[in-house]
Amino acid sequence: MLKVIELFAGVGSQTESLKEIGIKHEVVAISENDKYASRAYELLHGKVNNLGDIRAIKELPNADLWTYSFPCTDISLAGTQKGFDKGSNTQSSLLWEVERLLTKANENNNLPSILLMENVRALVSKKFIDDFEVWLKFLESLGYKNTYQILNAKNYNTPQTRERVFLFSFKNDVNYTFPEKQELLVKLGDLLEDVVDDKYFISIERINNFSDMTNRNGFIRGLTFKPLEKTSPIAYTITTRSGARSTDNFIIVPENTKKGFREAEVGDGIYINRPYQKRGVVQKSKIPTLKTTPNDLGVIVNKDDLISLRKITPREAWRLMGWKDSRIDLVINEFSDAQLYKMAGNGIVINVLKEMFKKIEI
């Protein structure tokens, strides 16, 4: 029986993946200090030995596998970029608590045989690679053999563009190879709910804020919207290029490329936070990376035979991280939308973890 410790456990994507591929394991402890995530963890996986704030843990029980997807807040491009220097007191510098606990385990002669780290791809970017190398050297000094790779969830049959770096460290001489890419068979549209509350639809005011409505020689890049009724807060997009044709089945999303726009159809995911400053604003049948709030993302849907734009729902956010409905049902009514989005956005895509774990001989 594999003994597992999930540090920065969140809602336990790690144990969920092991369960799904039938690897017999026991979670001997977790470290999670957020009260909502801790509660969601227990609703999903049952009572657990949660040691709370990692900074207060003196030593960990004996285990075979430690996972540590430490906070990315100060590494990610969307975050502060303050980094994770030891003693810097940033959220991301909590990584060094793992160093402390590994050093202790080494003294006690009970180092785990496998370690799995996850973080945003910026961790191995020019800005942070030297710091990351320091971390690798430390692990080597304890006798670990490291192997890391950036994996994109869309290559593991999940309709989300989500690049994350994964690092495995093995105490024994394991020749690990990361899983091969898979065909994307599940489309974003397959994971969208049919009936969705009006509150998830994007208001005209909001759309006007992000659309580029500049008229360039008669061509308007931005989206034009028409409400269903004058008083309706819901925006119904009906037009594309020059004319207002309700038969159009695509919308124009401005983006920062030479062409200046991309067409998006029903079932596509788009960036809606200043798309005219970005590239890759339209993701065909996929959603761009889920973060801890969904406000920069939209999905294009049909509503009453018109093409429209809305936010994803909390259930959709969890589905896009690979959770099954029967599992989502355990948490969906227990937390606010904000908490549900945060827990999903903080997590690791289950399919990616499953494919990686399948490649280990446990």
Ligand SMILES: C[S@@+](CC[C@H](N)C(=O)[O-])C[C@H]1O[C@@H](n2cnc3c(N)ncnc32)[C@H](O)[C@@H]1O
């Ligand atoms: C990137 S998320 C990891 C999510 C996890 N992989 C999952 O499957 O949901 C980082 C987690 O670290 C937790 N965290 C932040 N500071 C912590 C601390 N001092 N001690 C323990 N956990 C902490 C956060 O609450 C968050 O859930």
